[in-house]
Amino acid sequence: MKRSTVLCFVWSVSLICAIPLSAPKLSAAVEDAPKQWAILIGVEKYEKANPLQYTVNDVKLLTTTLVKYGGIPREQILEITDQRSEAAFQPRKDRVMATLPEWLSKPGEKDSIIIYFSGHGFRDKDGKLYLAPLECDPDDPTLTGIPVEWFRGQLAACKASFKLLVLDACHAGSEKGEEQKQSVNANELGSQFEELDRVVTIASSKATEKSQIWAAKEQSLFSYWLNQGLRGHADHDRNGSVDIEELYRFVFSNVKRTAELRFPRPQSPVRIIRSGVEGTPAVVTLRPQSLKVVLADIAEQLTMAIEDRKLSKVGVLPFHDRSTVFSGNDEKPQEAIGSIHGLLGQTCSEELQSLLQETGTGKFSVIDRRRLEESLKRNDFRIASLGSASSLEALSKDLDKTPVLVVGTLENRVGAVIQIRCKLQQTQSDTDLGVEVGGAAVLNESQWAMLGRSTVVRIEDRQVNLSNGEPDGSADAQVIERIDNRSQASRSHPFQDPTFPFKVELIVDGNVRKGEFRGNDYFVPVKNGEIYSVRVTNNASEPVMMRLLVDGLNTLPEKEKVKGVVTEEWGAHVDLSEARAWVLDPNGTELKGEKPVWNIPGFATTTGVNGKLRQFVVADAENSLAARQKYTEQIGLITVAFYKAVNGSSRGGGVLGTQAGNEVSMDLIERAGLHVGPMLGVVHLRYVDADTLRATGQ
Secondary structure (H helix, E strand, O other): OOOOOOEEEEOOOOOOOOEEEOOOOOOHHHHOOOOEEEEEEEOOOOOOOOOOOOHHHHHHHHHHHHHHOOOOOHHHEEEEEOOOOOHHHOOOHHHHHHHHHHHHOOOOOOOEEEEEEEOOEEEOOOOOEEEOOOOOOOOOHHHHOEEHHHHHHHHHHOOOOEEEEEEEOOOOOOOOOOOOOOEOOHHHHHHOOOOOOOEEEEEOOOOOOOOOEEOOOOEEHHHHHHHHHHHHHOOOOOOOEEEHHHHHHHHHHHHHHHHHHHOOOOOOOEEEEOOOOOOOOEEEEOOOEEHHHHHHHHHHHHHHHHHHOOOOEEEEOOOEOOHHHHOOOOOHHHOEOOOOOHHHHHHHHHHHHHHHHHHOOOOOEEOOHHHHHHHHHHOOOEHHHHHOHHHHHHHHHHOOOOOEEEEEEEEEEEOOEEEEEEEEEEOOOOOOOOOEEEEEEEOOHHHHHOOOOOEEOOHHHHEEEOOOOOOOOHHHHHHHHHHHHHHOOOOOOHHHOOOOOEEEEEEEOOEEOOOEEEOOEEEEEEOOOOEEEEEEEEOOOOOEEEEEEEOOEEOOOEEEEEOOEEEEEOOOEOOHHHOOEEEEOOOOHHHOOOOOEEEEOEEEEEOEEEEEEEEEEEEEHHHOHHHHOOOOOOOOEEEEEEEEEEEOOOOOOOOEEEEEEEEEEEEEEEOOOEEEEEEEEEEEEEEEEHHHHHHOOO
16 A cells, blocks of 8 residues: 555543633622532530540541532631641530631522531539530530530521531440540430421431441541431432432441441431421532532442442443433334443443453453443343343343343433433342442543534633632533534534534545535445545644544554553454544644545554554444444444544544455654643544435435
């Protein structure tokens, strides 16, 4: 083959950037928006009472959860612990009784507040109850304790529309200090607030129980599950918020079960609520996290659930859209697992499988993805099969009696934010394991592009407005909202935009194979056996980076490190946001006077001078390279994403598919100094059988 053009590429991951404008002055509507507040008190090194363990850590971790996952501004959270250096925020009687009224007066009538107390509670000789500050003397709580009656009055005076009081007390026995006869449990303390208007109380344990610590987590058992619920695992209805009903149900079931499995005595949280509380108030509105963070949280919870149940192995199904099961459409449940969100769903399942393999080492095994895919196909396992005991049993038998599957769903996507839920599905029993976890994820631009939408990213799309306290990913979310809306408009494909500086063409027998637009899709007719190349033109005046996937597989080899040895895996399935990128430099010396056109004829197998590629050859879907690797969701799709090239250090539809044909030679030189920056646009070409395209034409 003639080697007239040198193709360059880089190793990199996406550096998503935005151009923030100065924060606008808040409007009256924003200023009047409901706010969330929190007062968190943890007392640990008691001077006269038995010292406690991890109560300060409970407060610190709850603060982190409320800020990172609940989106509560740090300045609206008051921490009172014996590790605070400021005297005003030490948990001493005079400090607390001076600070609490001030902070409880801050919330307005539309606001909500969480009050959390982890420490001792005591009773005096007359039966009156007290919260124990740092210097409290159990023998004289009247003089040294904080009267619960006083605290009740302060809470009643708070104007907030919803007040959640969380009490983690009665830390007795070997769990949190030696038992003291004057001590009062959380349920007794909580009962004092039962008749307060707009107040819901959750106590860490029943009157006959003790609040236990989880030494391995360096938290109380109750606090651990409280945090997990507020991180999004309790969002049962998948609406992006955790309400009081969801939170209590999640905390109760998990504390009770974990105590039975891991601890010497039972523990059951108690909810105390006045009948007059209106509706089901939200405790937190979830702040979306990155996809990797959400999947890591899910993996942690699933690992613990699998270990608790002593399950030997697990399989991870490709993620699918929950609406395909619950839409009421008789056809949708017959779709294949993973068929809706395609490459994104497959990427999520792969990442989760990798995390489970890592966290489950020595505890349980994870079924190999390729073997699982083969079994799904062999058993014709569809979404509807998840509700069939016989189908699940057959699949389990085919996988050496695998007892449980991870069923993941992607749902309720709005712009960049998508809800992720995972449950453990038994394969050999009708018993519900009751394990369902998840969270709200914010996609980056490349992850959004894996949904299959084509779009241009314009300069004005990146002029985002951020104010102090905006969550991480807000800039990306604003950009994605704009390009997502644009991709749904008529004539929305970038090829229909005369200002789009990039051209992508399928070349067959030296000629451009023309396609046709159908909404946001661009279909190109091909025939089995045809050899094609992807020709890309960069009419911009500066170099750009390009990620090119065919059937979801990268056209450049990916580095893989096995036992310290770095190798290159060609034709690899990869997250678009992490794929190795080509360099398209219109001013590059490698063009040798030619137009800024690059012709990519196949999957690169070896890079460098005299690099090697395997030709793109149209084949039946089952014979494609992707199908042989058990990646079937993106067969028939070519994804081309363009990014601004930046200097600096790297951070890190039809029945046809493409098989790897004959090997050809081409110089494939790695280009140093350029890395992937903001996305400029993404296009998807769907190549389908020519006869099929004609038959389905309008």
